Amino acid sequence: MYRSKVLSLFLVALVLLVASCSGKIEKKPGNALIGYVDPFIGTGFHGHTFPGPVMPHGMVQPGPDTRLNGWDASSGYHYSDSTIYGFSQTHLSGTGIGDMGDLLLLPFTGEEDDKPIALFDKKDEHAEVGYYKVRFKNFDVEAELTAGMRVAYHRYMFSGKETKRVLLDVGHILQRTWGHSNMANEFEIIDRQTIRGLKYSKGWAQDHRVYFYLRFSSPFILNEVNINGDDVDASAESYQGKNVHAYLQFEELKTDEALEIKIGISAVDMEGAENNLKSEMPNWDFKALKERNQKAWEKELERIKVFTGDKDKKTTFYTALYHSLIAPMIYQDADGRYRGMDLQIHQAKEGHTNNTVYSLWDTFRALHPLMTIINEKKSVDWVNNLLVKYQEGDFLPKWPLCANYTGTMVAYPAVANIADALSKELPGINKQLALEASVNSARYKPELIANVTHIGKRELMPLYNKFVDAGTYIPADSIAKSVSYGLEMAYYDWCIAQIAKLTGDEELYHEFDKRGQYYRFYFDKETGFMRGKNADGTWVTPFHPRYSSHDESEYVEGNAWQWTWFVPHDLNGFVDLFPDKAHFIQKLDSLFTTSSEVLGEDASDDITGLIGQYAHGNEPSHHIAYFYTYLGQAWKTQELVDKILHEFYPPTPEGIIGNEDCGQMSAWYILNAMGFYQLTPGDPTYVISRPLFNKVEIALENDKVFTIQVENNSKANKYVQHASLNGTPLPELLFGHKDIKKGGLLKIIMGDKPKFNN
Numbered sequence: 001m002y003r004s005k006v007l008s009l010f011l012v013a014l015v016l017l018v019a020s021c022s023g024k025i026e027k028k029p030g031n032a033l034i035g036y037v038d039p040f041i042g043t044g045f046h047g048h049t050f051p052g053p054v055m056p057h058g059m060v061q062p063g064p065d066t067r068l069n070g071w072d073a074s075s076g077y078h079y080s081d082s083t084i085y086g087f088s089q090t091h092l093s094g095t096g097i098g099d100m101g102d103l104l105l106l107p108f109t110g111e112e113d114d115k116p117i118a119l120f121d122k123k124d125e126h127a128e129v130g131y132y133k134v135r136f137k138n139f140d141v142e143a144e145l146t147a148g149m150r151v152a153y154h155r156y157m158f159s160g161k162e163t164k165r166v167l168l169d170v171g172h173i174l175q176r177t178w179g180h181s182n183m184a185n186e187f188e189i190i191d192r193q194t195i196r197g198l199k200y201s202k203g204w205a206q207d208h209r210v211y212f213y214l215r216f217s218s219p220f221i222l223n224e225v226n227i228n229g230d231d232v233d234a235s236a237e238s239y240q241g242k243n244v245h246a247y248l249q250f251e252e253l254k255t256d257e258a259l260e261i262k263i264g265i266s267a268v269d270m271e272g273a274e275n276n277l278k279s280e281m282p283n284w285d286f287k288a289l290k291e292r293n294q295k296a297w298e299k300e301l302e303r304i305k306v307f308t309g310d311k312d313k314k315t316t317f318y319t320a321l322y323h324s325l326i327a328p329m330i331y332q333d334a335d336g337r338y339r340g341m342d343l344q345i346h347q348a349k350e351g352h353t354n355n356t357v358y359s360l361w362d363t364f365r366a367l368h369p370l371m372t373i374i375n376e377k378k379s380v381d382w383v384n385n386l387l388v389k390y391q392e393g394d395f396l397p398k399w400p401l402c403a404n405y406t407g408t409m410v411a412y413p414a415v416a417n418i419a420d421a422l423s424k425e426l427p428g429i430n431k432q433l434a435l436e437a438s439v440n441s442a443r444y445k446p447e448l449i450a451n452v453t454h455i456g457k458r459e460l461m462p463l464y465n466k467f468v469d470a471g472t473y474i475p476a477d478s479i480a481k482s483v484s485y486g487l488e489m490a491y492y493d494w495c496i497a498q499i500a501k502l503t504g505d506e507e508l509y510h511e512f513d514k515r516g517q518y519y520r521f522y523f524d525k526e527t528g529f530m531r532g533k534n535a536d537g538t539w540v541t542p543f544h545p546r547y548s549s550h551d552e553s554e555y556v557e558g559n560a561w562q563w564t565w566f567v568p569h570d571l572n573g574f575v576d577l578f579p580d581k582a583h584f585i586q587k588l589d590s591l592f593t594t595s596s597e598v599l600g601e602d603a604s605d606d607i608t609g610l611i612g613q614y615a616h617g618n619e620p621s622h623h624i625a626y627f628y629t630y631l632g633q634a635w636k637t638q639e640l641v642d643k644i645l646h647e648f649y650p651p652t653p654e655g656i657i658g659n660e661d662c663g664q665m666s667a668w669y670i671l672n673a674m675g676f677y678q679l680t681p682g683d684p685t686y687v688i689s690r691p692l693f694n695k696v697e698i699a700l701e702n703d704k705v706f707t708i709q710v711e712n713n714s715k716a717n718k719y720v721q722h723a724s725l726n727g728t729p730l731p732e733l734l735f736g737h738k739d740i741k742k743g744g745l746l747k748i749i750m751g752d753k754p755k756f757n758n
Contacts, residue, residue, distance in 0.1 A: 032294075032298055033298055033301040033302060033305075033318055034128070034129040034130075034294055034297050034298050034301060034318075035128075036311070036314040036315045036317070036318040036319070037128070037129045037297075037301075037315075037318050037319050037322045038127075038315055038319050038651060039051040039052075039127040039128065039129070039132075039319075039322070040079060040127055040653050041315075041316070041319045041323075041651060041652065041653060041655040041656065042094065042319075042323065042653070042655060042656035042660050043075075043077055043078065043079040043653050044078070044079040044080060044652070044653030044654040044655075045653070045654040045656070045657070046071070046072060046608065046617070046658060046659060047094060047653075047654070047655070047656035047658075047659065047660050047665075048072065048074040048075045048092075048093075048094045048095060048096065048659050048660060049075060049077075049093050049094050049323060049656065049660050050063045050075040050076060050077045050091040050092075050093060051063060051064070051077060051127040051132060052064065052077075052087075052091060052127070052132045052145055052147070053129075053130045053131055053132055053145055053146050053147040053290075053293060054091075054147055054326055055130075055147055055148060055149045055293055055296055055297075056296055056297060056300045056325045056326070057325065057326065057327070057328060057329055057330055057355070057378075058147060058148070058149050058150075058326075058329060058330065059149060059150045059265065059329055059330045059331060059332075060089055060090060060147055060148070060149070060150055060151060060152045060263075060265055061089070061090055061091040061093075061100075061147065061326075062087055062088070062089050062132075062145045062146075062147055062152035062153075062154065062263075063076070063077060063087060063088070063091055063132060063145065064076075064077055064084045064086075064087055064132070064134065065077065065084065065085045065086060065087070065088050065101055065104065065172070065174065066078060066081035066082075066083060066084055066085070067081055068085065068173075068174055068175070068176070069174075069175055069176060069177040069178075070175075070177070071096065073098055073174060073175065074092065074094075074095050074096060074097060074098040074174075074175075074659075075091050075092055075093065075094070075095070075098070076088060076091055076098070076100075076101045076174050077091075079653040082119060082120060082121070082122075083117050083118065083119055083120075084106070084117070084118040084119075084120060084134065084136070085104065085106065085115075085117055085118075085172070086104040086105055086106030086118075086167060086169060086172065087104065087105050087106065087143065087145060087154060088100070088101040088102055088103060088104040088105075088172055088174075089102055089103045089152045089210075089212070089263055089265060090102045090103075090210065090265070092327075092357065092662075093323065093326045093327055093660060093662055093663070094323070094656070094659050094660020094661050094662055094663070094665070095359065095659065095661065095662065096606070096659045096661070097175075097178075097204050097406075097408065098174045098175040098178065098180075098203075098204070099174065099175065099180070099203045099204040099205055099208070099401065099402075100174065100402075101172060101173065101174035102172070102199050102201075102210040102212075102265070103168075103169075103170060103172065103199055103210060103212050103263065103265070104167070104168075104169040104172035105154060105166055105167065105168060105169075105261065106118060106166065106167040106169070107139070107141045107143055107156040107158070107164075107165070107166050107259070108136075108139045108141060108165050108166075108167065109139045109140045109141060109158060109160060109162035109163060109164060109165065110139070110162045110163060110165075111163070112165065112223060112224060112247050115167070115169070115245070116139075116167060118136040118137075118138060118139055118141070119136060119137040119138045120134050120135065120136055120137055121137060124136075124137075129293070129294050129297045129322065130146055130147065130290050130293030130294040130297060131144070131145070131146055131290050131293075131294075132144070132145040132146075133145075140158060140159040140160035140162060141156055141157070141158055141159075142156070142157045142159075143155070143156050143157075144156075144157075144286070146286060146289050146290040146293055147289075147293060148280045148281055148289055148292065148293065149280060149330060150264060150265060150266070150276040150277075150280055150330075150333070150334065151262060151263065151264050151265075151276060151277055151280045151281045151289070152262075152263040152265075153260070153261070153262055153263075153281065153286055153289050153290075154260065154261040154263070155258045155259070155260050155261075155286050156258060156259045156260075156261075157256075157258045157259075158250075158253065158259065163249060164249065164250045164251075164253055164259070165223070165247055165248065165249050165250070166220075166247070166248045166250070166259070166261075167245060167246075167247055167248075168187070168195070168214075168245060168246045168247075168248060169245040170185040170186070170187055170197055170198075170199050170244045170245060170246075171185045171199070171241075171242070171243035171244050171245055172245075173201060173203070174203075175203060175204075178203070178204075179203070180201065180202065180203035180204070181201065181202055181203075181242075182199070182200065182201045182202075182242045182243050183200045183201060183202055183242070184198065184200040184240065184241075184242060185197070185198070185199055185200070185239075185240065185241055185242065185243060185244035186198050186238065186239065186240040186241075186244070187238070187239055187244065187246070188237060188238040188239075189222065189237050189238070192219035192220060193215060193216045193217070193218070193219055193220070194213075194214065194215055194216070195213075195214045196211075196212065196213045196214070196270045196273065196274065197211070197212055197270070198210070198211050198212070198270070199212070204401060204404075204406055204408075205401045205402040205403075205404035205406065206404050206406075207343060207403070207404055208401075208402045208404065209267055209339070209402075210265055210266075210267065211265065211266045211267070211268065211269055211270045211272060211273040212263055212264065212265050212266075212270075212273050213263070213264045213265075213266075213270060213273035213274040213276075213277050214261060214262070214263050215261070215262045215263075215277065216248075216250075216259065216260070216261055217258075217259060217260035217261070217284055218250050218252050218253050218257070218259055219250070219252050220248040220249060220250055221248065221249045221250075221251060222234045222235075222246060222247075222248060223246075223247040223248065223249050224246065224247045225239050225244070225245075225246045225247075226244070226245050226246070227239060227240075227241035227243070227244050228241045228242055228243050228244075229243070234246070260284055260286060262277055262281050262284075263277070264276040264277025264278075264280070264281075266333050267331060267333075267338065267339040267402065267403065268333050268337045268338065268339060268345055269345075272333040272335070272337060275333065275334055275335055276333055276334050279334040279335075280334065297322065297325075300321075300325050301318055301321055301322070302699065303321075303374040303375065303698070303699050304321060304374060304670070304674070304696065304697070304698055304699070305696070305697045305699075306673075306674075306693045306695070306696050307693060307694055307695035307696070307697075308692075308693050308694060312650075312651045313673075313692060313693070315651040316649050316650070316651045316655065316669070316673075317669070317670065317673055317692075317693075319651070319655075319666075320649070320666035320667070320669045320670050320673075321666070321670055322666075323656075323660055323663055323665075323666040324367055324370060324371075324663040324666045324667045324670060325663070326662070326663065327357040327358075327359065327363075327662040327663060328355040328356060328357050328358050328382060328385075328662075329355060329356055329357045330353060330354070330355055331354050331355055331356035331357075331402065331403070332348055332353055332354040332355075336348040338354040338403075339402075339403040340354070340388075340389070340392040340393075340403060341389045341392040341393035341397065341400065341403055341404075341405065342392045342393055343403055344392075346392070352381070352384060352385070352388065353381055353385065354385060354388070355381075355382065355385050356400060356401060356402050356403065357400075357401060357662060358382075358386070358397070358399065358400050358414075358662075359399060359661050359662035359663075359664065360397075360398055360399060360409075360413040360414050360416075360417065361398060361399065361408075361409035361410055361413045361619070362409075362619045362661035362662060362664040363661070363662055363663060363664045363667070364413050364414075364416035364417050364420070364681050365619055365622050365623065365664060365668075365681065366622065366664055366667035366668045366670075366671055366677070366678075367662070367663040367664050367666075367667040368382070368416075368417050368420060368421075368681065369420060369667075369671070369678045369681055370667045370670055370671055372420065372421060372424050372426060372737070373698060373700075373706075373737075373740055374698060374699075374700075375701070376426055376700075376701045377701060379421055379426055380421065380426050380427070380428045380429060382417065383417060383418055383421045383426075383429050383434070384428070384429060384430075386414050386417065386418065386437075387418075387429075387430065387433050387434060387437050390433075390437035390440075390441065391437075393405065394440070394444070395412075395437075395440060395441040395444045396412055396414035396415065396437055396438070396441040397414065398410075398411065398412060398413055398414065409556070410481070410484055410485055410488045410556055411464070411485055411488045411489045411492055412438075412441045412442055412489075412492050413488070413492065414438075414441070415438040415441065415442070415492050415495045415496055415499070416491070416492060416495050416681045416682060417681070418434050418437075418438060418495070418499060419438075419495035419496070419498045419499050419681065419682035420495075420681035420682050420684070422434065422498070422499055422502050423498060423502070423682055423683065423684045423737075424684045424737045425738075431499070431502060431503045432503060434499055434503075435496075435499050435500055435503045435505060435508065438495070438496045438499055439496060439508060439512075442465070442489075442492065442493060442496060442512075443465060443469065444462075444465070463478070463479050464479060464485050464489065468486075468489055468493075468515060468518065471514075471518075472521070473486060473518065473521035473522060473533055474486045475533065475534055475535035476532030476533060476534055476540045476554045477534045477535055477540070478535060480554075481553075481554060481555065481556045482522075482532050482533075482554045483522050483530050483531065483532050483554040483555055483560075483563055484554070484555050484556035484558070484563055484566075484620075485556075486518065486519065486521065486522050487519050487522060487530060487563060487566045487567065488566065489515075489518070490515065490516050490517065490518045490519040490567075490569075491516070491519075491566065491567070491568060491569050493512045493513075493515035493516045493518070494512070494513065494515075494516030494569040494570070494682070495569075495681075495682045496508070496512040496515075497509050497510075497511075497512035497513040497515075497516055498682045498683075500512060516569060516570065517570070517573065519566075519567050519570070519574075520573075520577065521533065523577050524539055525577065525578075527543065527545070528564075528578065528583075528587045529543075529545050529560040529561075529564045530560060530563055530564040530566075531543060531554070531560065532553075532554030540554060543560075545559060545560035545561050545564075546559055546560075546561060546594075546595075546597065546613065547559055547560075548607055557606045557607075557618055557620070558606070558607065558615065558618060558620050558621075559607075559613070561591055561594065561613035561614075562607075562613065562614070562615055562618070562620050562621050563620055565588070565591070565620075565621075565623075565624045565627070566620055568623050568679055568680040569680050569682065569683070571627060571630055571631075575631075581631065584631070585628075585631060585633065588624075588627060588628070588631075589636075590612075591612055591613050591614050591624065592611050592612040592613075592614050592640065593612045594612045594613045595612070595613075596610040596611075596612060596613065606618035606658055606659065608657055608658045609644075609648050609657035609658055611640065611643065611644075614640075615658075616644055616648055616657055616658070617648075617657045617658025617659075617665075618658055618659075619661065619664060622664075622668055623677075623679050623680070625637050625640040625641060625644075625689075626677055626679045626687045626689070627679075628640075629687050629688075629689075629732075629733055629734075630679070630687070634688075634720065634733050634755070635719050635754030635755065635756065637687070637689055637690075638689060638690040638718055638719050638720060638754075639718065639719075641672050641677075641689040641690040642690045642718040644672075645669065645672060645673060645690070645692060646715075649669050672689050672690065672692075673691070673692040673693065674691060674692075674693070674696045674698075674708055675688060675689060675690070675691030675692075675693075675696070675708050675710065675746070675748060676688050676689055676708075676735075676746075677689050684736055684737035684738070685734055685735070685736055685737075686734065686735055686736070686737070686740075687733060687734060688720060688723055688730075688733035688734070688735070688746075688748065690718055690720070691708060691710045691713065691748055691750075692713075693708075693710065693713075694709070694710050694711075694713050695707065695708065695709050695710065696708040698740070700740070700741065700743060702741065702743075704741075704742070704743030704744075705743055706739075706740045706743050706744060706746070707744070707745045707746070708745075708746045708747075708748065709745060709746070709747050709748070710747075710748045710749075710750060711747070711748070711749045711750065712749055712750045712751060713750050714750070716752045717750040717751055717752045718750065718752075719750060719751050719752065719753060719754050719755060720733060720748055720749070720750060720751075720755065721749045721750060721751040721755050722748070722749040722755075723746065723747065723748045723749070724746075724747045725739055725744065725745070725746055725747075726744040726745055727745075727747075
């Protein structure tokens with residue numbers, strides 16, 4: 001998501017071989033599923049992923065920081081770089097705004113330098129699940145990293161006779177040019193092998209606290225401490241300032257002895273960081289933690305097994321699954337304490353886990369629907385966690401980061417997650433609380449928010465709500481982004497209507513179902529686009545449907561071409577706005593054929609992965625291709641999905657065509673590669689698209705297996721000829737979530753020519 005200047009449109013094209021053979025992935029050494037994960041995929045172009053180790057949904061993500069500022073430094077790493085500032089302990093996966101990058105360490109040799117920088121060659125860098133390694137060119141050091149749930153583990157091997165040193169930079173920050181800054185740094189020498197402290201910073205998360213506890217395998221000498229740019233006496237036991245870094249020297253390391261460092265972190269306090277370290281990694285055993293990490297990932301990846309002999313496809317698929325299981329991240333100490341949305345310390349109730357990094361505007365579309373299939377328990381936990389966040393802060397967050405309301409993106413997308421989980425009858429969710437949280441979040445006003453004092457200004461929506469509550473449109477000459485907000489709020493209100501129906505509240509159902517029709521206010525029948533409308537009822541002019549701007553247009557991260565189609569919940573009503581279905585289809589066809597040129601000097605960087613004006617690199621386009629199947633032209637869906645799967649997801653560093661967005665881009669690939677997609681979260685119906693694999697097995701939590709078996713599958717045979725469920729032909733290329741939960745067999749037969757009556 002997000003940010004700055006005109007982007008030279010980039011299109012990755014890579015021809016991937018489609019294997020016609022199939023063979024079961026056997027569990028044996030050297031053929032584990034983690035072997036198909038390439039953490040470098042997405043670290044190039046604008047994917048914004050990181051290559052460092054992480055546990056599934058882990059709280060710590062140690063890895064190299066190669067870039068500190070700018071949009072392509074959002075994760076702290078870019079594949080094109082050849083310098084390393086050091087290894088920080090936390091990173092975001094695929095976001096369009098940068099943050100984290102907490103507590104940096106850099107091993108180096110020789111004399112002290114003011115913030116030394118390491119150089120490396122790509123041939124000397126390696127990443128796999130649970131493990132990262134690099135050898136520096138300018139220092140005699142090889143560094144290795146692995147990770148637990150709340151603990152980072154570093155291992156540095158120094159060679160040569162030069163002095164062995166480590167930079168400890170408490171004040172390290174990504175994105176200083178975006179206004180990120182430190183509020184306070186501190187560290188305390190506990191003994192010659194132990195340091196603890198705090199990094200307290202302000203960035204995307206306005207109040208971000210990371211407590212840390214470090215243990216070194218060898219004693220250190222504190223050479224130098226720098227506070228706010230000045231060197232200070234290095235003989236004290238503790239140090240405080242806004243920006244603090246220090247240099248440690250290790251004289252007692254023997255030849256061929258590695259320096260090992262264990263780092264526990266906590267958002268609660270230093271005692272929490274220490275307890276996390278001691279609970280999770282009491283011993284010195286880098287190999288054991290790496291193996292624990294990899295076993296955890298193998299278990300997660302086994303939720304889906306694909307059958308094909310094509311290694312490239314396995315690599316893309318399992319790397320996508322890996323990326324889909326990084327966020328949301330656990331944000332809770334081993335003892336159950338956590339920092340809540342009110343910034344107070346809470347004790348988690350039994351069975352509840354607090355999480356952070358919910359990129360909800362992105363992930364409600366594919367990531368969370370995918371998880372309702374492969375990890376029902378986690379899906380329920382996340383919904384319940386969002387409801388707890390509502391109780392702590394009086395409204396549902398739309399992009400919570402480290403106990404902060406960032407206010408990022410549009411409206412109240414959490415209700416889509418809630419509606420989808422309830423529509424799929426996931427057990428263990430309080431429906432009445434879900435309805436209360438959803439309605440209050442749709443109606444909230446600043447004066448109603450009692451508990452929250454740290455809200456990003458974009459989180460508050462009283463002006464938008466004022467017009468929606470009045471039953472009218474959001475005027476473009478009063479509020480920016482009016483069309484995007486209006487369309488999204490209509491869909492979210494439809495989601496609330498579904499929650500009300502499931503809860504048995506007819507009054508609220510009718511109220512929010514009516515609000516779900518407010519998308520109609522923005523449709524201009526003369527142009528066939530969703531447009532901004534002024535308070536006096538006139539359309540905003542001049543109107544350029546290809547114009548895209550972050551700051552001045554009526555659209556968020558897109559233009560009229562992309563946003564016109566955001567009506568996933570009422571396709572029939574949407575079609576009725578046109579003279580007839582043929583005119584609607586003609587307009588939809590033109591989306592994929594109109595020039596890819598984007599107008600506007602401040603065009604969004606997210607307009608990537610273009611097929612005409614369709615932009616797969618950003619989320620508002622992700623559902624559009626499936627309209628064709630509902631309109632009786634399924635072959636067009638299949639052609640588009642085939643093109644996207646093969647051209648926009650190569651197994652290379654450039655293999656994610658836009659920001660990964662915490663798993664959304666990858667989850668889209670996973671679902672479609674298996675052969676189906678959900679058009680509308682909140683409606684538990686799946687559309688059969690264009691499967692890549694001859695066979696897929698999805699292991700369900702009820703111990704059943706849902707199998708997709710595909711016949712006559714090849715690169716040329718991209719059109720669905722016939723589909724059946726447990727031997728019963730499907731009259732339409734649709735099936736339900738209940739069908740998956742029952743287990744069984746979805747059989748799809750492919751051919752090289754469109755079938756015009758499916």
